[in-house]
Amino acid sequence: MSIDSILGDFDLLKPMVMRASAQSGLFDIVASSQLTFDEIVESLDYLDPYTLRLLIQALDEYGYMLIKDDKVLLTELGKTLARNIAFINSVTSRSTASGLFSYAPLALHERLERGANYFELSHKEQYWQLVNRDPNLYASFEQGYSGNFDSDSLLDRAQLTKTDELFKARNILELGSGYGDTAYFILKSGFSGNITVSDLSNRIPVLTAQSRWQDFQGRVYISAIDFFTDPIPHHSTILLDSILADWDDDQCIILFRRIRSAIKENSGKLVISEVTRFSNDDGIDAIGKLTLACAVSGRVRSEEEVENLIRTAGYTKITLAGSSEHRFTLVAY
Template identity: 25%
Template sequence: MSSSSDCSGTNVLQESSSSDSKNADLLQEYIHAFIISKVVFSACELNVFDVLAGSEVPLPLTAISELLGTSIRGTEILLDACVGLKLLKADNQNGEVLYKNTELAHRYLRKTSSKSLFSSIIHYSPNVFRKMDLLTDSVKQGIPVCKMQHGNPEDAFFNLYRSEEQMIEFLQCMESSWLLFDKEAVMSAFDLSSFKIICDLGGGTGTLAKVCDAMYPTSSVILYDLPEIIQVTQEHFISKGDNRISFQKGNFFKDPLPDADLFILSRILHDWDDDTCLKLLKKIYMACKPGDGVLIIEMLLNEDRTGPLIAQLTSILMLVVTDGKERTLSAFKTLLETAGFKDIQLGANGKIMEVILARK
């Protein structure tokens, strides 16, 4: 009897010890996560992956250090961390370690890759990472960092649009982020062919306008954005093959909206508080004829707030850099119904970006 009790107690202790170890490992992962981000940012800023891609053979530490113009000590530590993160491969040949890109880095972290996320990373490093240091203050005050630092500017994008260079960097970030989402699947969540004039409000670089133009050749597509955004987009992001897309300059809060059958709001509403979202949705509703609609593309939080984690973390980002947040489907339904919309449907997308269609 005593022996059985001892065994049972030992098993409980072992299970408890195993659970404690897993919990400790998980917390260590969380605590050090910011270091992982900064390793990726720094490696991109130093052009580590482009330098290695430019060589036909793996390179030794000394050669990489010389090409980067960095110290031997710092370069070695950074490269080894990249190996641990599976961004680089290390091969020890006769006592000398040679480094090369993994397929992951080759595909997503080189500047010249067609699937490059380099622009997003270069934008996040100075513009987002540093702001996260003030997350505690944003939680306390409920406002983004820019409003703490710049005396409550008109909106949270004040800093991003101060110069053409910053604007291009931000737009490149938005453009490259679509590589993480299947834009064709997003725009296929509903059959939009019945809408003959489609307007992408705040359409930025025209990513979705181009997809709409390709998928719905019998529809006209309008890209609507601020005058400075339209100018930069036409100069840097639109090719001759996109000549069917028309452009209209304006501020969708202040200026008249185009005549359209469908208005797209892609990753727009998560930038704003409920009152501002409602103001915009009511304006769209008034611009719609019966049967016209609005297509909302956003991440969705689970109704029970259990996830998905990417949406929860993006909501943290919205807290720090905008007035908005990520929302549940029911929250969007409430906003849409209050604005007057009916027949609210969730598209069968199942991706990170979900699609909601509502009609007047």
């Protein structure tokens, strides 16, 4: 049985589940011995029980694991996949949590025996096009801002409104806006300026489809920007919110230098705010928990580590604007 027949057509959570399982070593542990859920929790003490429960339930749903007589076991599909977990881990480790919707499954399909264009030939479209029109994806977005859980509190976004360099700016450019939740929070909290939300071109349909921007007509702009290749527009403040785990240290330094060139001409500021952990509250959604589990080891950086990267990029003034259990915010000039 080939690996691609095991992986099949990825849905929204499958790449996250595969990534998290490989990173946590869950497949290795279940493959080596028959353990109860409590024993697995004890072995993987760096992941909270809620996250592990989500992983095992998802793997059971996908047919890779099953729970029998209180033991977590691998199915035949799971055993075959476990024998290839090192390969899967090496491929998915090149994509971070925020890129899993587009990059990880595409990479897995492309690098298998079927050839580089296997996915596009099979589905008659690119992977991100398939994802962008998937109703389940939009449903997951809706969960984030429909009041099903208070993500603003869980992610301590209030810290951003207390950062004067951000909240009192004339205009903000947020790079890597994702679904736009941070920009929306800033606007609904009373920010009086304009915000440009930006991400890669495959995310733009997701941003433009949201009706919530109508409350702030004329003040929200949406732009496709590749941080590493496209010119970065001049704004009084450029915001990076919890996206540094997408890149290694060298890539972060390159990005910081490109931003420095963009803000230097108009004496702008770079605001970097990083969520270092999510609340263990069961109220957070499954996608958020699995995203946390998928974070690349070593890339959830401390404020000191991020500050060192900023200095290496040539910034001369860096201040700590806020710090809490779950988030810190730095301002660089």
